[in-house]
Structure formats: C-alpha cells, structure tokens
Amino acid sequence: xxxxxxxxxxxxxxxxxxxxxxxxxxxxxxxxxxxxxxxxxxxxxxxxxxxxxxxxxxxxxxxxxxxxxxxxxxxxxxxxxxxxxxxxxxxxxxxxxxxxxxxxxxxxxxxxxxxxxxxxxxxxxxxxxxxxxxxxxxxxxxxxxxxxxxxxxxxxxxxxxxxxxxxxxxxxxxxxxxxxxxxxxxxxxxxxxxxxxxxxxxxxxxxxxxxxxxxxxxxxxxxxxxxxxxxxxxxxxxxxxxxxxxxxxxxxxxxxxxxxxxxxxxxxxxxxxxxxxxxxxxxxxxxxxxxxxxxxxx
Amino acid sequence: xxxxxxxxxxxxxxxxxxxxxxxxxxxxxxxxxxxxxxxxxxxxxxxxxxxxxxxxxxxxxxxxxxxxxxxxxxxxxxxxxxxxxxxxxxxxxxxxxxxxxxxxxxxxxxxxxxxxxxxxxxxxxxxxxxxxxxxxxxxxxxxxxxxxxxxxxxxxxxxxxxxxxxxxxxxxxxxxxxxxxxxxxxxxxxxxxxxxxxxxxxxxxxxxxxxxxxxxxxxxxxxxxxxxxxxxxxxxxxxxxxxxxxxxxxxxxxxxxxxxxxxxxxxxxxxxxxxxxxxxxxxxxxxxxxxxxxxxxxxxxxxxxxxxxxxxxxxxxxxxxxxxxxxxxxxxxxxxxxxxxxxxxxxxxxxxxxxx
Numbered sequence: 001x002x003x004x005x006x007x008x009x010x011x012x013x014x015x016x017x018x019x020x021x022x023x024x025x026x027x028x029x030x031x032x033x034x035x036x037x038x039x040x041x042x043x044x045x046x047x048x049x050x051x052x053x054x055x056x057x058x059x060x061x062x063x064x065x066x067x068x069x070x071x072x073x074x075x076x077x078x079x080x081x082x083x084x085x086x087x088x089x090x091x092x093x094x095x096x097x098x099x100x101x102x103x104x105x106x107x108x109x110x111x112x113x114x115x116x117x118x119x120x121x122x123x124x125x126x127x128x129x130x131x132x133x134x135x136x137x138x139x140x141x142x143x144x145x146x147x148x149x150x151x152x153x154x155x156x157x158x159x160x161x162x163x164x165x166x167x168x169x170x171x172x173x174x175x176x177x178x179x180x181x182x183x184x185x186x187x188x189x190x191x192x193x194x195x196x197x198x199x200x201x202x203x204x205x206x207x208x209x210x211x212x213x214x215x216x217x218x219x220x221x222x223x224x225x226x227x228x229x230x231x232x233x234x235x236x237x238x239x240x241x242x243x244x245x246x247x248x249x250x251x252x253x254x255x256x257x258x259x260x261x262x263x264x265x266x267x268x269x270x271x272x273x274x275x276x277x278x279x280x281x282x283x284x285x286x287x288x289x290x291x292x293x294x295x296x297x298x
Numbered sequence: 299x300x301x302x303x304x305x306x307x308x309x310x311x312x313x314x315x316x317x318x319x320x321x322x323x324x325x326x327x328x329x330x331x332x333x334x335x336x337x338x339x340x341x342x343x344x345x346x347x348x349x350x351x352x353x354x355x356x357x358x359x360x361x362x363x364x365x366x367x368x369x370x371x372x373x374x375x376x377x378x379x380x381x382x383x384x385x386x387x388x389x390x391x392x393x394x395x396x397x398x399x400x401x402x403x404x405x406x407x408x409x410x411x412x413x414x415x416x417x418x419x420x421x422x423x424x425x426x427x428x429x430x431x432x433x434x435x436x437x438x439x440x441x442x443x444x445x446x447x448x449x450x451x452x453x454x455x456x457x458x459x460x461x462x463x464x465x466x467x468x469x470x471x472x473x474x475x476x477x478x479x480x481x482x483x484x485x486x487x488x489x490x491x492x493x494x495x496x497x498x499x500x501x502x503x504x505x506x507x508x509x510x511x512x513x514x515x516x517x518x519x520x521x522x523x524x525x526x527x528x529x530x531x532x533x534x535x536x537x538x539x540x541x542x543x544x545x546x547x548x549x550x551x552x553x554x555x556x557x558x559x560x561x562x563x564x565x566x567x568x569x570x571x572x573x574x575x576x577x578x579x580x581x582x583x584x585x586x587x588x589x590x591x592x593x594x595x596x597x598x599x600x601x602x603x604x605x606x607x608x609x610x611x612x613x614x615x616x617x618x619x620x621x622x623x624x625x626x627x628x629x630x631x632x633x634x635x636x637x638x639x640x641x642x643x644x645x646x647x648x649x650x651x652x653x654x
Contacts (some may be wrong), residue, residue: 102501103404107436111409111437141612142612142613143580143611143638148311157527159528160550161525161550161579161580162525165579168580185595187474188404212527214527214530215530217406221407222407241531242534245533253500254526254548255548267431267534284643285534285535285643
C-alpha cells in the first residue's frame with residue numbers, strides 16, 4: 001500500500017506538447033509510471049513523443065477511462081481553466097506543477113476541488129514519488145535511483161530541491177522512502193503538510209516522517225493541532241528553513257512565494273510550537289538524519 | 299510585493315473608497331503650497347514600507363506649517379527607523395468619531411480569501427481578539443458578502459458598502475492583502491480610509507524575468523544559491539558559522555546561461571569580498587552544465603582572487619563541475635568543488651576555513 005500513487009495510477013499530462021510537459025512525460029515513463037495520453041487545447045489529434053494528444057480532458061477520459069491523475073504543466077494564465085477542466089471531468093487528483101499561478105485563480109480552484117472532494121497538490125509543486133511504484137512530475141530528475149528507494153520514511157517538503165536533498169539524507173542513512181511529496185512553495189496550497197501527514201499516518205509503509213518547512217506563511221499550526229489531537233502518532237522530525245530572515249524587512253519574500261517575512265510566523269516560533277507539540281525539531285537541516293535514526297531505532 | 303501608502307490609497311480611490319485629501323511631496327519647498335491647498339491641520343506621513351511606521355515616528359500630526367517643515371526636514375536628513383525617506387504624504391486631518399479596522403487577505407488556514415473586520419482600529423489591533431473574520435468564496439464574492447451585510451451593518455452603517463468596494467478592489471487589482479487601519483467613521487456616518495497597507499500578488503505584478511532574486515547585504519561572503527529552499531538553509535548555515543553574506547541571491551528553474559552570467563557577475567564583482575559560496579541542492583531539472591557555463595563566463599571575466607566553494611548536484615552535474623574545474627585551472631582560481639556526497643552545511647564550514 002502507498003499514498004497518492006499506486007500500481008493503478010494512470011496519469012494525464014495537461015500541457016503535454018509544451019517543453020515542461022514533454023520533459024515530465026519522459027521522466028514519468030523512465031520511472032515506469034503510466035502516461036497514456038495528454039491534453040493541449042487546440043491540438044487534439046496530434047502525437048507528443050508517442051502519446052496521443054486530446055483537445056479536452058473529457059475527450060482524453062473517454063478514450064482512457066482509467067486515468068485517475070492529472071499533472072498540470074500549463075502557463076500561469078491558463079492554469080485555472082486547466083485545473084477546473086480536470087475537476088469537472090471528475091479527475092480525483094490534480095497535481096499542479098505550474099508556478100506563479102495568480103492567487104485568486106488558485107483560491108478559486110481550491111474551493112472548487114474542496115466542493116468536489118478532489119485533491120489538488122500544489123500549485124507550484126514539483127510532484128511526488130512513491131519509490132518503486134511511480135512518480136508524478138520530475139522528482140529526482142535523472143538521479144532518481146540514487147536518491148530514492150523503497151523504505152519506511154515519509155518525506156514532505158515545501159521546496160522542490162530540498163525534497164531531493166532530504167530524501168538523499170534518508171538514503172545516506174541507509175534508509176529509503178515510503179513516499180516523497182513536494183507540497184509547493186506558494187502562499188495557497190491544496191495539500192498541506194498536515195494533509196500528507198494524515199495520509200502517512202494511515203499508510204502502513206510509513207514508519208516515520210521527515211519534513212522540511214519554511215519561515216513565513218503558516219501551515220505549521222495545522223501540524224501542531226494534528227499532533228495535539230492524536231491525528232499523527234508516528235515519529236516526526238522537522239526542520240524550518242529561514243531563521244536568518246528575521247533580520248530582513250517585513251514583507252520581503254525569500255526563495256518561495258509563501259516565505260514572506262512577517263506574514264505567518266518566523267522559523268524560531270514555528271520550531272518552538274512544533275517542539276511543544278511533540279515533534280522532533282532539527283536546528284540544522286543535516287541533523288534530520290540523526291533524528292531519523294533515533295526514531296527508527298526506538 | 300508591498301506598495302507605499304499613497305499608491306495603496308490611489309488604488310482604493312479608484313474603487314470608490316473615500317480617502318483624505320492629500321498631496322505627495324518630496325522637498326521642503328513644496329510644503330507651503332501644499333498646506334495652503336489642503337487647509338486646516340495636517341497629518342504628514344513618511345512613505346516607507348515599514349510595518350510599525352507610526353510607532354517609529356513616521357506619522358506626525360501638525361498644527362502649523364513650521365511643524366510640518368521641522369518634521370519633513372528631520373526625515374529627509376535622518377530617515378525613519380533607519381530607512382531613508384524620499385517622499386511624504388501630506389493629508390488633511392480627518393476628525394473621526396471612532397476608528398474601525400478592515401482588511402482582506404489570503405489565509406492559509408482556510409486556503410482562500412478572508413475579510414477581517416474590527417470594531418476598534420489603530421495600532422496594536424492585530425493582537426486584539428474582537429476582530430471578526432468572514433471567509434469569501436473566490437468563485438462568488440458578491441454572494442459571500444450578501445450573507446454578511448446584516449452583520450457588517452450592525453458594526454457601522456456604511457460598512458457593507460465599504461467592504462463591497464474593498465473586496466472588489468482586492469480581486470480586480472490582484473492584491474495579496476489590503477488592510478485599512480484605521481477606517482475613520484465621521485460624525486455623519488461616512489467612512490474614510492486613513493491608511494492603506496497594500497501587498498500585490500507577485501505572481502501577477504512581479505513577473506521578474508526568470509525566477510531569480512538579488513538583495514545586497516552588508517557582509518563579505520558572496521552567495522549564489524540555486525533553489526528557494528537551498529537558499530534559506532544555506533543562509534541559516536552561514537549565520538550559524540558566523541559568516542556574513544555580502545548578498546542574498548537565488549536562481550531556480552532553468553535560466554539561460556546569459557541570465558546566470560549576469561547574476562553571477564553582479565554577485566562576484568562586489569568590492570571587498572573574502573570568499574564566495576556557490577551552492578545548490580540536488581536539482582530535479584535545472585541543467586547544471588548550462589547554468590555553470592554562465593558562472594564560468596563570469597569567472598573568466600572577473601578572475602577573482604578570493605576562495606570559492608561550489609556544491610551542486612543534478613542533471614549534467616559531472617559536465618558542470620568539470621567545466622568549472624577547467625575554468626579554475628585556466629584562470630588560476632582558488633575553487634573547491636563538491637557534489638552531493640558533501641552536505642551543504644559542510645560546504646559552508648569549508649568556506650569558513652578558507653575565508654579565515
């Protein structure tokens with residue numbers, strides 16, 4: 001058993017004829033993830049690197065009814081209509097890779113997904129991977145087999161690059177990952193740390209979780225509540241990046257759109273709250289390894 | 299992206315929200331004419347992006363022209379709380395029967411817009427508990443508002459209309475946050491926005507090139523990071539190691555080498571550097587070779603004598619690192635190159651040793 005991806009996962013790429021869509025197609029196939037087709041409005045009937053292209057999500061689904069995930073690689077201005085189209089066609093999991101999606105469009109899509117009971121990961125997500133099963137997007141890039149291997153550690157990250165870096169720490173410790181999820185770095189995200197933790201709580205493959213979060217927009221309070229309510233009972237090790245940013249003027253955005261100084265909470269405040277709630281907090285990012293060991297040997 | 303008060307107020311006025319009569323000035327010589335045309339007493343406000351502006355003396359009530367002149371010349375000479383002041387907003391003084399608080403913003407917890415309303419405005423309001431919050435459905439804001447008009451009207455008669463305009467401005471201007479604190483309620487019940495704190499959605503308003511950012515800092519170690527998360531973790535590691543960054547710089551995605559060269563040149567040419575850290579995590583899709591070509595070109599031109607530590611991994615990492623090695627050899631540079639076997643923290647520690 002695994003979270004988000006299974007042997008039955010079948011992925012549609014929206015924006016499959018663009019550069020990023022094609023790159024994702026290659027990456028997913030290379031990791032033995034099924035991508036039967038894609039969609040690009042106005043390009044129905046074309047073929048993208050051997051995959052049939054449809055003009056609409058509905059057309060794609062009527063030819064490939066097994067599709068249960070959409071990976072969205074369209075420009076920011078087209079993201080809202082692409083996501084809504086996938087939701088309206090009944091796709092239950094939409095991983096939005098588009099970066100810089102306007103906030104009002106993101107809010108619109110998240111509300112629409114909530115109403116339908118569908119899940120959005122992102123926007124601004126790089127994707128997710130269940131080692132040995134498949135990946136959505138390009139997580140791991142060409143080094144995927146160096147960094148990822150099936151194992152007991154769940155990985156959650158606010159940053160795409162740090163998803164790899166954290167997973168690599170896990171591998172260097174001689175362990176593997178049950179899943180790695182990049183939730184995205186934007187202010188509004190459809191699947192938060194706590195949402196993934198809930199999935200990992202119910203996932204027998206996950207024995208412990210490591211999490212990279214950042215100063216700024218506050219999604220950590222949800223984790224605190226989840227821990228207090230007993231909604232997550234496995235060991236959890238967390239690092240919050242951006243302690244240095246306390247010295248920057250309020251309103252400065254560092255690295256990710258959601259890492260806004262003075263909005264939400266500082267790295268120190270977040271670490272203190274999580275520690276109080278029972279999470280293991282790593283002062284140094286690299287110490288997450290030792291915390292992993294202390295949890296898995298316990 | 300935060301905008302100054304006067305720009306924020308212009309934006310509110312465009313959507314029919316009343317603001318005080320005001321004139322933007324940038325020098326002492328403009329004061330006399332401005333005070334005359336506004337009449338009465340005035341409030342003079344430094345146009346800086348400072349959260350706690352009033353607490354730092356950036357808002358002053360003046361009863362005479364000489365008061366205004368004294369305040370303005372002090373700001374121009376010394377700034378406010380360390381920030382230089384270039385422009386001031388001179389406004390008519392509005393007599394408020396009471397002050398309210400109104401704000402519209404995107405909220406992480408509810409994953410959508412919220413309208414916040416408080417019966418008491420003014421500073422310190424953020425920590426008070428009497429602020430009511432109302433979720434706004436992005437798909438139909440008008441309907442969300444209809445549902446709360448009754449409640450808003452009980453707080454102040456003109457509040458429903460103000461909130462309607464505020465929410466409209468919020469969506470139409472692609473704002474991330476609009477806060478009006480305080481809103482003055484005058485004796486006749488009309489509402490006036492005395493301040494405007496507006497942040498615009500960077501995704502719409504700041505399409506800055508290719509996803510790179512630069513900020514000058516006061517230290518002596520140049521930094522060039524790849525990836526948002528890696529940049530934070532490395533800046534933190536530098537702080538712990540006692541290294542002071544000369545700048546913050548980050549690029550991500552797949553920038554063309556010309557763009558990386560520009561950024562690298564800016565970062566590496568700052569005078570007085572004692573070292574440079576060029577660090578990134580394990581890239582998913584950034585082409586390490588192409589981006590490093592840009593860095594090598596900058597190094598070829600600058601030939602810096604200070605030590606440089608590089609740590610990077612990802613697509614075409616071998617080619618990228620080989621290219622920098624060749625660049626170091628032909629220019630006689632002091633570069634140490636590391637791959638993913640060396641942690642980012644160890645790269646920072648190595649920098650510290652070399653820069654001593």
